Amino acid sequence: MILSLVGVGIVGAGLIGIVRQAAKDTTHPPVVPTRYTPKPTTESTGQPTEEPTSTATESPTSEPKVNDATVVSKNAIYKVGQMRTANCREPKVRPTNARNAAAYWAAIKPCLDRSWGPLVTKAGYKFQPPSMSYWSGSSTTTPCGSGVVNVPFYCSSNNNLYMKVDVFVKSYTQYSDAESKAYARMWYTRSVAHEYGHSVQNMTGILQASDNLRYELSDYNDRQRQTRRMELQANCFAGVFLAMNKKSYPISGELLYVWNKWVVTAGDKPEDGDHGSVASQQRFMGQSFKTGNPASCNTFAVSPRYVS
Structure with a gap:
């Protein structure tokens, strides 16, 4: 999430309640607004070549700016x-302490870079892999804002993944059974892939355009729905990455079991929250985990009933 966040949970009787409460506890500080959509690095893709918006008078030969609705719903990343x-x-390391939790995520990050780099480039955009830092505690300060934050998040202002190590450690160590530990590993693997998904949105202009569209909406429910489209897509992008690496990872046995039982089935009540219902999570992240294709993740072109 964009200084908006994924919850933490544990397997067992309290898991669903904890996940739902975490969703309620999250905040969505404003992303620094901008009308800039990244300029593609090549002209051969036939994709938009818009320049940053300027207050100066544009020359007659300047390219027309592609509108935000087109950027989010017809982006080249879907093709x-x-x-x-x-x-x-x-990673072989287990998140038994803060250092190990950071090491776990640090080992996954290069895989995300290798996976998304070719696709972002193929879409005609400049690939700028995010940086990643680790923190713990009850609050933090970033270029995107400051305050109480309970889970990992992404900040677009400095293209950085802020991975909260203490929630990972707590989730992994709180219960000793194998299912709980597998759940923590699978949830937080998905978590770093989700935050990376926001970076992909940022590189392709979707994040900025979606935020612009949200600011233009006056109705609260419409604004929430726009946020859900963005968050559901980040989860869907996570599903793409996990789908194409599930054999080598491997996501099988206990990890696949908890993915199907707990991760894909976590969500808000329909129309109540900004991260999407269980049905919407399954529709997008569940589908992308099968296809491994960003085409499954166009949450901005579907009917509102599909982003509940």
Whole structure:
């Protein structure tokens, strides 16, 4: 999430309640508004070549700016085809303490870079992999804002993933059974892939355009729905990455079991929240986990009933 966040949970009787409460506790500080959509690096893709908006008078030869609705719903990232596997493997380290939690995520980050780089480039955009930092505690300060934050988040202002190590450690160590530990690993693997998905949105202009559209809406429910489209897409992008690396990781056995039982089935009540209902999570992230294709993730072109 964009200084908006994924919840933490544990397997067992309290898992669903914890996940739902985490969703309620999250905040959505404003992304620094901008009308800039990144300029594609090539002209051969036939994709928009818009320049940053300027207050100065544009020359007669300047390219017309593509409107925000087109950027989010007809983006070239939906046409790049299936992601290639990066043959990622689950890190051997276990998140028993803050250092190990950071090491776990640090080992996954290069896989995300290798997986998304070719697709972003193929879409005609400049690939600028995000940086990643680790923190713990009850609050933090970033270029995107400051205050109480309970889970990992992404900040577009400095293109950085802020991965909260203490929630990962707590989730992994709180219960000793194998299912709980597998759940923590699978949830937080999805978590870093989700935050990376926001960076992909940022690189392709979707994040900025979506935020622009949200600010133009006056109705609260419409604004929430626009946020859900953005968050559901980030989860869907996570599903793309996991789909194409599930054999090498491997996401099988206990990890696949908890993915199907707990991760894909976590969500808000329909029309109540900004991250999407269980049905919407399954429609997008569940589908992309099968296809491995960003084409499954166009949450901005579907009927409102599909982003509940």
